[in-house]
Amino acid sequence: MPGDTFPTVSSLWQGALLGSIVNAVMTAFEPEYASIQGWSNNTYLVDNWNGHFAMIGFGKKCRVAAFFMDPKSPLSPFIQNSTSHMNVVLNQMPRCCRLLADQGPLKFYHQELNDKYQACFTTAFWAETDDDVNSHDTWSVIYENGAHIIRIQLLDDISSAIMEWEDSYQMEQWQSDLALSLFNRRILEPESEWNLLPNELSLLMKSHNKRAFDLSLTKFSEIHFNIPG
Numbered sequence: 581m582p583g584d585t586f587p588t589v590s591s592l593w594q595g596a597l598l599g600s601i602v603n604a605v606m607t608a609f610e611p612e613y614a615s616i617q618g619w620s621n622n623t624y625l626v627d628n629w630n631g632h633f634a635m636i637g638f639g640k641k642c643r644v645a646a647f648f649m650d651p652k653s654p655l656s657p658f659i660q661n662s663t664s665h666m667n668v669v670l671n672q673m674p675r676c677c678r679l680l681a682d683q684g685p686l687k688f689y690h691q692e693l694n695d696k697y698q699a700c701f702t703t704a705f706w707a708e709t710d711d712d713v714n715s716h717d718t719w720s721v722i723y724e725n726g727a728h729i730i731r732i733q734l735l736d737d738i739s740s741a742i743m744e745w746e747d748s749y750q751m752e753q754w755q756s757d758l759a760l761s762l763f764n765r766r767i768l769e770p771e772s773e774w775n776l777l778p779n780e781l782s783l784l785m786k787s788h789n790k791r792a793f794d795l796s797l798t799k800f801s802e803i804h805f806n807i808p809g
Contacts, residue, residue, distance in 0.1 A: 584720055586705065586713035587734045589643050595733030595741060596624045596636060597766060600803050602745045602759045608784040608796035613749075619802040623684040628729045635701075636730075637684030642676040646685040646704040647726025655702040655717075655725045657693055669704050669716045677706040702726050738763070758783055766803070775806045 603617040618625050626634040631650030637643065651658040655665055670678060686699040693700060702725045705715035715722060727734075732748065735741040738760075746756050758780060766774055776784075776797075784796055797807050 584718050586715075586719050589707045589710040589713065591736050592636070592643075592645070592730075592734060593638060594738070594767065595730070595735060596638075597803065598738060598741055598759070598763050599626075599730075599733050599745070600624070600799070601763050601766065602742075602749065602751075604796050604799035604803070605755055605759045605762075605784070606749045606751065607799055608792050609755075609787045609789070611789065611792040611795050614795045614799060618799065620688070621684070623688065625688055626729055626733075632726060632729045633689050634726065634730050635685035635688045637680045639676070639680040639684075641708065642674070642680045643707045644673070644677050644681040644685050644704065645706070645727070646681065646689075646701040647722070647729075648689050648700055649702045649726040653702045653725045655721075657700055657702075658691075663693065663698070666699075666701060669701075672714075672716050673704075673706050674708055676708065681706070754783065762805070766805070771804070774804055776800060776808065778808075781808070 600617055600619065603613055607613045615627055616629065617627075622638045624634075624636040624638070633648045634645065635647070636645040649656065653659065657663050657666055670681070673681060681704070685704075686701070689700055690697055691700045703715070703717050703722045705713055705717075705719075705722055707713040717725075732741050732744040735744065742756055742760055745751065745759070749755075751759075762780070785793055787793070801807055
């Protein structure tokens with residue numbers, strides 16, 4: 581059970597980036613993994629294949645994370661048969677965060693509710709600065725109603741996170757090493773160095789599955805790696 585200390589935006593960003601790189605590496609060997617994590621412009625998307633979704637928008641100033649947990653969640657608009665909780669959450673967001681939510685995270689999970697097709701979520705949090713994370717709900721409520729699916733992304737320690745990903749994806753050591761090397765390059769090097777190198781491409785091609793390899797490259801391009809040729 582988590583406490584009620586909200587995560588920092590910087591740790592969430594690094595966790596999302598590491599998770600995306602791990603997912604891109606492993607998609608080269610199992611194409612179905614492509615649907616677990618991804619990006620649409622500046623919105624990070626997670627689907628745990630169990631009716632739980634995370635949609636996290638990283639704007640220039642604001643950050644917004646919205647979650648949907650299957651209708652069993654007591655905060656689900658389908659359980660409440662009402663959008664009242666969603667409206668309270670949205671109305672408490674600062675203007676820049678609400679704009680980001682509407683343009684990013686809330687575009688990605690829509691369902692029919694009360695005869696209207698609309699964005700649905702169980703809980704959300706937002707931040708105008710890295711140290712100013714807020715929500716209508718407590719962190720424990722947010723975690724229990726959707727944010728648990730980004731548990732690994734929320735880990736501050738990268739070494740612990742990569743170990744969790746190794747277990748989650750059953751990664752071989754060289755796959756883990758590749759993902760960590762790419763993460764460090766993406767974090768530490770200028771954008772001109774965000775290239776997939778020939779030896780890295782050769783490793784990604786080891787599955788001899790062209791569809792999986794192409795999907796992997798697509799996922800790397802989503803996080804702004806340069807793809808040769």
